Amino acid sequence: MIQSYLTVSILLFCIGIVGVISRRNVFTVFMSIELMLNAANLAFVTFSRLHETMDGHVLALIVMAVAAAEAALALAVVILLHKHKGQLDTNVFSLLKG
Amino acid sequence: MFADGLFILFTVIAVTGAAGLVLFKHPMNGAMSFIVTLIAMAGLYALLSAKLIFAIQLIVYAGAIMSLILFIIMFLNIQEEDLPVEEGRFKYLIGGAIIVAPIGLFLTRVIKSFPGAEKTITVEGFGGIKEVGLILFREWLLPFEIVSILLLVSLVGAVVLAGKRRMVK
Numbered sequence: 019m020i021q022s023y024l025t026v027s028i029l030l031f032c033i034g035i036v037g038v039i040s041r042r043n044v045f046t047v048f049m050s051i052e053l054m055l056n057a058a059n060l061a062f063v064t065f066s067r068l069h070e071t072m073d074g075h076v077l078a079l080i081v082m083a084v085a086a087a088e089a090a091l092a093l094a095v096v097i098l099l100h101k102h103k104g105q106l107d108t109n110v111f112s113l114l115k116g
Numbered sequence: 117m118f119a120d121g122l123f124i125l126f127t128v129i130a131v132t133g134a135a136g137l138v139l140f141k142h143p144m145n146g147a148m149s150f151i152v153t154l155i156a157m158a159g160l161y162a163l164l165s166a167k168l169i170f171a172i173q174l175i176v177y178a179g180a181i182m183s184l185i186l187f188i189i190m191f192l193n194i195q196e197e198d199l200p201v202e203e204g205r206f207k208y209l210i211g212g213a214i215i216v217a218p219i220g221l222f223l224t225r226v227i228k229s230f231p232g233a234e235k236t237i238t239v240e241g242f243g244g245i246k247e248v249g250l251i252l253f254r255e256w257l258l259p260f261e262i263v264s265i266l267l268l269v270s271l272v273g274a275v276v277l278a279g280k281r282r283m284v285k
Contacts, residue, residue, distance in 0.1 A: 029220070030130065032216045033134040035216050036138060037138040040208035041208075042200045043141075043199060043202070045143035045189060049147060052150070056154065056157055056177070059157075059173075060161075070238060072243060073255070076251055079172065084263065085177070086181055087269075087270035091270045094277040097191075097277075097278050106192075109200070
């Protein structure tokens with residue numbers, strides 16, 4: 019039971035990594051990161067069920083709050099970059115590199 | 117078993133939605149597909165008897181965050197010609213899958229060694245609002261306060277970044 023839930027979590031996390039490293043649309047990359055956060059949440063809740071403590075639920079709540087903060091900031095940056103460049107390609111946004 | 121059938125159903129829906137998110141060209145289709153994934157994951161949380169996380173996944177994640185993303189996608193009014201050209205998209209996807217596959221297989225081997233709690237009935241009120249809230253405000257109070265500061269900082273940052281009026285050009 020626990021193993022199958024963790025397998026789902028690993029599968030979703032791997033799909034998220036593939037989305038991040040192989041797509042160039044900035045929205046798809048962003049939602050793939052959200053998918054990876056969700057896979058981590060599923061692993062937290064599964065381990066919480068295994069040990070019958072609720073600390074994993076609290077961690078999942080905190081991860082959701084961090085995801086909300088990340089969504090607000092990342093979308094603001096995307097709006098700003100779209101205003102400047104008029105494109106959604108992550109290769110065009112490489113002006114952020116150091 | 118009824119729960120096993122529900123688990124397989126939610127798993128298939130979640131993985132299909134995630135694959136759709138990676139495969140669709142237009143981000144609007146990808147976002148819709150991702151919402152399906154999020155709702156199926158809420159079902160998985162309910163099967164793990166995490167009632168509060170189930171509700172918050174539906175309300176905050178599938179409701180608030182995804183509607184924010186959809187709002188921004190519609191706000192930017194993306195046409196087909198605005199999208200980046202990705203001719204070798206499937207080639208890159210297959211390459212990425214080949215790179216990630218060893219990590220996934222390794223993690224699958226790791227979780228085989230875990231002990232499995234086989235269908236034990238959980239304690240009374242496991243995952244309810246009162247119990248999780250007690251743990252949140254007793255043992256996790258400092259992380260909770262730090263998260264509130266993080267939300268404030270991101271709020272101010274989003275206003276400063278997106279709502280800037282250009283005085284000097």
